[in-house]
Amino acid sequence: MGENNLKIINLSEVEAKEISWLWYPFIPYGKLTIIQGDPGEGKTTLVLNIAAVLSKGQGLDGYMKPKEPLNIIYQTAEDGLADTVKPRLEKAQADCNHIFVIDETDESLSMLDERIEQAILEKNAKLMILDPIQAYLGAKMDMNRANEARDMTKHLGQVAERTGCAIVLIGHTNKNAGGKVAYRGMGSIDFFAVARSVLLVGRVKGQENRRAMIQIKNNLAERGHAKSFVLTDGVFSWEGDYVITEDELIGGFAPKSGKQEEAKDLLVSLRSVGKEAAVSQIQEKSKEKGISWRTMELVKKELEIKSKKVNNAWYWILDSKYF
Numbered sequence: 001m002g003e004n005n006l007k008i009i010n011l012s013e014v015e016a017k018e019i020s021w022l023w024y025p026f027i028p029y030g031k032l033t034i035i036q037g038d039p040g041e042g043k044t045t046l047v048l049n050i051a052a053v054l055s056k057g058q059g060l061d062g063y064m065k066p067k068e069p070l071n072i073i074y075q076t077a078e079d080g081l082a083d084t085v086k087p088r089l090e091k092a093q094a095d096c097n098h099i100f101v102i103d104e105t106d107e108s109l110s111m112l113d114e115r116i117e118q119a120i121l122e123k124n125a126k127l128m129i130l131d132p133i134q135a136y137l138g139a140k141m142d143m144n145r146a147n148e149a150r151d152m153t154k155h156l157g158q159v160a161e162r163t164g165c166a167i168v169l170i171g172h173t174n175k176n177a178g179g180k181v182a183y184r185g186m187g188s189i190d191f192f193a194v195a196r197s198v199l200l201v202g203r204v205k206g207q208e209n210r211r212a213m214i215q216i217k218n219n220l221a222e223r224g225h226a227k228s229f230v231l232t233d234g235v236f237s238w239e240g241d242y243v244i245t246e247d248e249l250i251g252g253f254a255p256k257s258g259k260q261e262e263a264k265d266l267l268v269s270l271r272s273v274g275k276e277a278a279v280s281q282i283q284e285k286s287k288e289k290g291i292s293w294r295t296m297e298l299v300k301k302e303l304e305i306k307s308k309k310v311n312n313a314w315y316w317i318l319d320s321k322y323f
Contacts, residue, residue: 022127022166023050023064025221028196029126030164032157034133036171037201042211042231043170044079045088046201047129049229049236052094054127060238070126072099073119075109077135092236100125110138111156120163131170153194169195196220202249204228212244225294241298263291263299271318279307279314 020029027033037043053059057069079085081101089096102109102119109115111130120128130136137152160167192198198217204210209230215223228242243260266285270277286296306317 019220020164021063022054022066023059025063025218025224026197026199026215027127027166027168028220029166030161031166031196031220032153032160032194033166033168033197033199034171034192034195035168035199035201036173038173041202042229043201044076044131045231045236046211046213046229047131047168047170048074048085048088048094049092049238051099051127051129052089052092055095055098056093061240066126069095069098071123073102073123073125073128074099074131075102075104075129075136076131078132091234109136111136111152112138116156117159117163120159120165125163125165128165128167129170130167133169133171150194157194173200192217200246200249204244205248212242212249214244214246214249216246241294243295243298259291259295260299260302262289263296264303266291266296267299267303267305267316267318275319276308276315276317279316282316 019031021027022029035043035047050060050064051072051074053064054066054070055072057066059065074085076085079088086096089099100119100123102115116128119125156167156169159165195217196219197215200214200216201211204212209232211229211231213227213229215226218224226242226244228239228244230237230239263286266282266289267277270282270285282296283293286293300316308315308317
């Protein structure tokens with residue numbers, strides 16, 4: 001028999017550590033994240049704008065909170081740096097002093113390339129983007145073969161783990177509209193399996209300029225609420241929480257606003273009883289009607305309803321100008 005390569009790890013010797021987040025709960029540090037969607041639906045625009053705000057030490061919302069401007073490596077095989085990527089970053093008001101690209105003039109980059117880890121370490125990059133996945137597989141790799149896909153993504157995941165960098169892969173979805181969300185990503189399901197977070201981006205039916213982002217996988221925390229952004233003449237505007245389901249986004253169905261309308265009707269009915277309603281009562285009534293608490297909170301925000309605490313109980317003040 002050959003040399004025994006068995007290695008055993010005793011978990012008592014492993015130091016436990018908490019997950020840290022670039023953007024909670026969507027993009028973890030030290031892990032792989034996939035952002036997928038149909039071509040032209042806003043994936044790259046979203047990622048470029050994330051890179052832009054992070055390059056200035058800012059965030060899209062209160063859960064993306066860099067303490068300082070972050071260094072970012074952005075690799076793209078689909079767009080020219082000078083005529084497309086740089087102008088789009090400038091339009092997003094990025095600080096390009098913090099955004100870097102590995103030069104592929106002499107040799108194309110692949111996920112197994114040692115230059116990825118070298119560049120992350122040299123630039124102390126906190127975010128690396130590969131756009132799209134299939135462009136960085138290497139000439140001989142078949143992304144539909146599970147063992148090859150697993151080995152490649154496992155390697156890249158280990159790079160993320162060692163460096164603490166958040167690595168984001170951009171993927172195009174296929175046209176298998178009837179299949180499960182997980183299987184609509186291009187290539188082997190192993191890409192989806194290795195990623196700790198998977199985000200789906202798409203156009204909202206009936207709203208030409210609106211895009212939605214839904215988290216369809218999260219191994220590290222509860223899934224985040226759906227988000228929305230608007231593209232008007234190429235200008236990106238982040239809007240935050242949005243009510244839409246995976247089926248509505250993937251199937252091209254117009255999102256149902258019915259639950260939000262039901263939530264408003266519920267508050268109107270409570271307003272007819274008094275100008276204040278206990279949160280416990282609102283929760284009970286909304287549960288009876290099958291309205292999620294998240295939807296109630298969205299309507300509360302929309303209607304600019306204030307809260308107050310009386311004797312350890314919270315109340316919503318229903319004297320909003322909208323009633």
